[in-house]
Amino acid sequence: MLTKLVIKNFKSFKNEVTIDFTKTNYKxxxxxxxxxxxxxxxxxxxGANASGKSNALHAIRLxxxxxxxxxxxxxxxxxxxxxxxxxxxxxxxxLIENKEINYFFGVDTSKKIISEKLYVDNKLLLERMGxxxxxxxxxxxxxxxLDRNILFLRTIYFNTGFANNxxxxxxxxxxxxxxxxxxxxxxxxxxxKKDFRLVDxxxxxxxxxxxxxxxxxxxxxxxxxxxxxxxEHFAIVFDKDNEKMIFFKRKDINMPIPFEYESLGNRTLLxxxxxxxxxxxxxxILLVDEFSSGFHxxxxxxxxxxFMEASSKSQMIFVSHSTxxxxxxILRPDQIYSVEFDGENGSHIKRFSEEQPRVxxxxxxxxxxxxxxxxxxxxxxxxx
Numbered sequence: 001m002l003t004k005l006v007i008k009n010f011k012s013f014k015n016e017v018t019i020d021f022t023k024t025n026y027k028x029x030x031x032x033x034x035x036x037x038x039x040x041x042x043x044x045x046x047g048a049n050a051s052g053k054s055n056a057l058h059a060i061r062l063x064x065x066x067x068x069x070x071x072x073x074x075x076x077x078x079x080x081x082x083x084x085x086x087x088x089x090x091x092x093x094x095l096i097e098n099k100e101i102n103y104f105f106g107v108d109t110s111k112k113i114i115s116e117k118l119y120v121d122n123k124l125l126l127e128r129m130g131x132x133x134x135x136x137x138x139x140x141x142x143x144x145x146l147d148r149n150i151l152f153l154r155t156i157y158f159n160t161g162f163a164n165n166x167x168x169x170x171x172x173x174x175x176x177x178x179x180x181x182x183x184x185x186x187x188x189x190x191x192x193k194k195d196f197r198l199v200d201x202x203x204x205x206x207x208x209x210x211x212x213x214x215x216x217x218x219x220x221x222x223x224x225x226x227x228x229x230x231x232e233h234f235a236i237v238f239d240k241d242n243e244k245m246i247f248f249k250r251k252d253i254n255m256p257i258p259f260e261y262e263s264l265g266n267r268t269l270l271x272x273x274x275x276x277x278x279x280x281x282x283x284x285i286l287l288v289d290e291f292s293s294g295f296h297x298x299x300x301x302x303x304x305x306x307f308m309e310a311s312s313k314s315q316m317i318f319v320s321h322s323t324x325x326x327x328x329x330i331l332r333p334d335q336i337y338s339v340e341f342d343g344e345n346g347s348h349i350k351r352f353s354e355e356q357p358r359v360x361x362x363x364x365x366x367x368x369x370x371x372x373x374x375x376x377x378x379x380x381x382x383x384x
Contacts, residue, residue: 001021001035001037001039001094001095001096001174001283001313001315002021002039002060002092002093002094002285002315002317003020003021003022003039003093003094003095003100004018004019004020004021004022004091004092004093005018005019005021005059005060005090005091005092005093006018006019006089006090006091007019007056007059007089007090008088008089008090008091009079009080009083009085009087009088009089010055010059010078010079010080010088010089010090011052011055011058011059011078011079011080012051012052012055012080012341012346012347013052013055013056013059013080013346013347013348014080014082014083014344014345014346014347015345015346015348017347017348017349019043019056019337019349020334020351021039021040021043021315022038022039022040023038023039023040023332023334024333024334024353026332026333026334026353026359028328028332028359029308029328029331029332032305032308032309033308033331033332033335034332035311035312035313037095037098037313039095039313039315040315040332040334040335041307041308041311041314041315041316042304042307042308042315042316042317042318042331042335043315043317043318043335043336043337044318044319044320044325044331044335044336044337045057045317045318045319045320045337045338045339045349046319046320046321046323046326046336046337046338046339046367046374047338047339047340047374047375048340048341048374048375048376049376050341051339051340051341051347051374052339052341052346052347053319053339054289054319055347056319056337056339056349057180057287057289057317057318057319059090060092060285060287060317061180061189061287062078062090063090063092063103063105063175064175064178064180064189064191065189066105066151066154067151067153067154067157067172067175067191068154068175068176068191068192069189069191072149075088075107075109075112076109078107078109079107079109080346082344082346083346086108086109086110086111087106087107087108087109088106088107088109089104089105089106089107090104090105090106091103091104092104094171094174096167096170096171096174097167097170099120099121099167100119100120100121100122101118101119101120101167101168101171102117102118102119102120102122103116103117103118103119103153104116104117104118105117105151105153112148113129113130113148114128114130114148114151114152115128115129115130116128116133116151116152116153118153120167120168124136125137125165125168126152126153126156128143128146128152130146130148131144131145131146131148132144132146133146133152135152135156137156137160137162137164137165137168138156138159138160157172173283174283174284174285174313175191175284175285176191176192176193176284177191177192177278177279177282177283177284177285177314178191178279178284178285178286178287179191179196179275179278179279179284179285179286179287180287180289181271181272181275181276181286181287181288181289182288182289182290183268183272183288183289183290183291183292183293183294183295184289184290184293186267186268186271188271188275190275194278196274196275196278197274198246198270198271198274199246201274202225202246203225206225207222207223207224207225209277210223210270210273210274210277211223213273213277217302217306220250220251220252221248221249221250221251221266222248222249223246223247223248223249223270224246224247224249224256225244225245225246225247226244226245226247227242227243227244227245229245229247229249229256229258230256236256236258245258245259246258246259246270247259248262248266263294264293264294265294265295265296265299267294268293268294268295269294269295269299272288276303276307279311279314279316280306280307280310280311280314280316281310281311281314282314283312283313283314284314284315285314285315285316285317286307286314286315286316286317286318287317287318288316288317288318288319289318289319290319290320291318291319291320291322292320292321292322295322297322297324300320300322300324300325301324301325301330304316304325304330304331305330323364323367323368324364326352326363326364326367327362327363327364328359328360328361328363332353333351333352333353333355333356333357333363334351334352334353336351336352336363336372337349337350337351337352338350338352338367338372338373338374338375339374340373340374340375350372350373350374352367352372355371355372357371
């Protein structure tokens with residue numbers, strides 16, 4: 001599980017910030033929202049538009065992208081564009097089977113130099129500067145003429161599969177169980193071999209798991225994937241061989257509703273559920289941007305609470321504008337970060353638990369009154 005992330009000069013984060021994913025001394029929701037190793041099962045980022053919330057997610061996603069995807073981002077646009085410094089760095093801390101893994105990488109965008117260090121329980125396992133590196137987990141120790149655009153850690157993994165290092169292998173299994181989902185544009189990135197795009201998922205696994213979820217939580221609807229859908233007043237039948245469509249069927253209404261004609265919230269939910277259910281049940285990280293896109297307050301509450309209860313050592317790290325989630329009935333104060341943009345100083349964060357709110361206090365009202373920062377300062381439309 002991810003226990004800490006240190007960001008410096010990355011995108012809107014000009015100054016160094018630390019995001020802590022371990023529990024504090026709060027006891028609320030201890031048995032549901034905290035894993036047995038003391039790591040939080042989820043963190044929410046809240047704040048004004050363009051404050052840098054999604055950039056916090058991006059800092060986690062970048063590691064996954066660099067390790068498992070072929071698409072590479074232009075590093076020049078990853079450093080803080082209003083900083084004089086050319087280097088950005090990201091320092092990740094994970095807890096895997098009670099072993100601390102610390103992986104650091106930095107990029108000097110002007111010289112195109114990557115630096116890397118990997119530790120397990122403070123023991124150095126690899127280090128890299130530019131095109132030369134040392135590895136203490138492979139037979140060969142010294143490496144040179146490395147690709148300037150590829151992480152040395154990625155190279156070691158794809159060459160060896162960490163066959164002789166159980167902890168690193170478990171770490172990469174955790175990372176490959178991770179998924180990024182953007183609720184606004186419905187984009188999904190899976191870092192393992194499984195495909196979680198809706199149609200591909202249903203083609204392979206059917207609709208059973210999704211419909212079981214709907215039934216268990218009283219959604220009064222189910223989905224079908226078929227070449228025909230028959231209702232009381234009409235039927236939809238495809239002429240082409242093997243062509244199928246996703247339909248919603250609502251309780252007490254004998255009419256199929258094609259996926260494209262359903263509500264935004266229902267379409268977003270259905271697109272997200274394969275990723276959501278998989279990560280909750282398998283150790284990994286679910287990154288969700290724009291979580292509040294089209295969801296009712298009660299649906300958001302249900303999804304967050306379901307994930308916390310269903311997961312063992314999985315984490316849901318998400319961005320939302322829904323202040324109704326700021327409640328100690330849903331999230332602990334140490335699970336919520338406000339993000340605020342401060343001009344040339346860039347984005348900074350504040351953990352709600354820093355203000356030591358009491359469990360009985362209304363976190364939503366406190367946030368909206370400015371206690372935790374991260375609140376837009378718009379002029380009232382009715383002010384003179």
